[in-house]
Amino acid sequence: MRGQTLRASLLAISGFGLSLAAYAQSSVTLYGIVDGGFTYTSNQGGKSNYQATAGSEQGSRWGLLGSEDLGGGNRAVFRLENGFNLQNGTASANGRIFGRQAWVGLSNERFGTLTFGRQYNAAQDSLEPLQVATDTVQYGTHPFDVDDLNNTFRTDNSVKYVTPNFNGLQVNMMYALSGNPGNFATNRSYSVGASYARGPLRLGAAYVILDHPATDTTGAIPSDNYYTFLKGISRQRIYGAGGLYEIGSATLGLMYTNTHFELTPASQYQTYQNAEASLRYQITPALHAAIGETYTNVSANGKVDSWHYWQTTTALQYFLSKATDVYIDLLYQRATNAVAQIEGTSGPSSSGTQFLAVTGIRHKF
Template sequence: MKKHLIGMAVLAASASVTCAHAQSSVTIYGSMDAGLAYVSDVGGSSVTRLDQGTMQPDRIGFRGSEDLGGGMKAFFQLEAGFATDTGSQVNAGRLFNRYATVGLSGSLGSVTVGNMPDIVFDYAGKLSNGFQLTNFYLFHPGNLDTLANTYQFNNAVRYTSPTVKGLTFSAMAGMGEQAESSSRNRNLSAGANYANGPLRMALAYSRQNDRAAGYSGAFLSTLNLGNAATVFDSLTTWAGGVGYIVGDWRLNALYTQSEVEMPAAAGFKQRNGDLGAAWRYAPQLTLNLGYSHSRVEDARYNQFSIGNVYAFSKRTEFYVVAAYQKAGGSASLAFQNYTGASSDDKQVVTTIGLHHLF
């Protein structure tokens, strides 16, 4: 009798495990993009090179969920950035530098913990020219507003509300984990996103304490701001944008403002505005047009872009893009994202390439 009961228990456990597996899913996904690029002026000379991640960042990821019953799910995401042109990691010290998260979702919303981008990127960034027009060069000089998703929040906790009539709210905090100061290395972000039919709107806020200047440092070194700090005391960003689809046109407008506080030097602000349009003029062809204006104190940058995308399929695209920037005011050097500083106030970059999703 005991053997019979034990056998029944084993069968029940096996059935339970099988059921749980049937209600679980794991997806492997990614993006690879490489193109031949020409930059008119980098430090006084033109450059021809193979660029990666122009239309979308090169990455590989794992995403999964499990139905726990009662409307509750567990989920995870792991995502690593890499460079198609060299095969190297984007960040040698972090394998899953883009996402490493686990969480729970239910009728009251979701809670996510781990390493992830801030809400400025997640909500407002998707209305930027860099994202909507699928061109990495169009993110703003220095990427101070983090729209290019190069600065994730570590040790973060995020809450996202249920979506009600297209409206969603989110808030998150990245713990600094410093015993001597609760504010040191701490990151905060919040925002709201509205998506209903052809209309999308977003408003988002982010504050990062003691953030490394990183890529921004190369841009700031071209300006006379009184201090070439490698670490900011704080970086605060506000962003708001709107997108609308009408017929074969997708239109977007975005404004961001980033304020930097630096050690032993006066702070400064960067203001950016985007206007973009994507016209699908044939089933497989899309024309992208964009204009951006960036201002850092008295330094000004005007950027114009054009691109054409041919879709072989839903996953494979051939593209040709070009971007031109003109610096003005106190800015004597043009500096487009990912290209490096020009030797004068003008810079052109053109790329022809292939993008594949999997």
């Protein structure tokens, strides 16, 4: 009799535990990308260069994505994502443990998602998936990554809201605090963007403001995670729009971005305009090709066409499985009134042209 009572008690406790687990429906997913290869650059400071490189297609990373069902259509969510250099094992983003993303928040099926932490801005959310570099190699991003589509900087101290999906339309808004007493506007950021996807059409638009960025390491845009090619930036404004349209096995793409830097002293400024056209083609289920052409016009202090760049990006990817592919990418940049420098290379050319070839292997898990 005692044994039957004990077994009944154990079954009751076990059932209670299972019911709690079923209600909570918590999950934590480990995921990542490992990407490494070889890069040849025709001209860096007047000499060719051969390098073992990491993260050419996508930056190597590992992350944790978590979700807990709170009931009533509510969920607690979080993401912690670390970036690293495959060739030497060091952490990227200036050694941060979770330098790519680190956020926590609440999500509701009807009202959207609210998160807090180190996050992507509206340009990265709404425009980055549409650029040709997403389907080729990260070197294919626009010169100097002035529109931040290759994550030159991420945003700390941010509060972000993303709406539910309304028939393909989703809006994202973010405000990032400076944390400076008496100087609320110093090193803050705010942005708004929208994405639309339905049938063969995908669209995106975004507007981003950085106010006195990189003035310290504790504000919205830390000084150890920002541009180095321009000094004395007092304000940066990014806006742009783009789209993709699928026609059978082909996808056509167009994008425009405008980035304006106000410099110190106040009379100094630079504006970068990028216009991109692209074509992606699924040759076979395992073989994917892409080509993109980008024109970048720079005006400084009101002088139109101070200098400009033409850049051609081509790519071929062969998928050995759903998780693993090998790739080869070829890029060529021609600059006028400036030296060429393909984004992501370790140095500028000594002339107005630069050629790059990269090959490697990428595995996702």
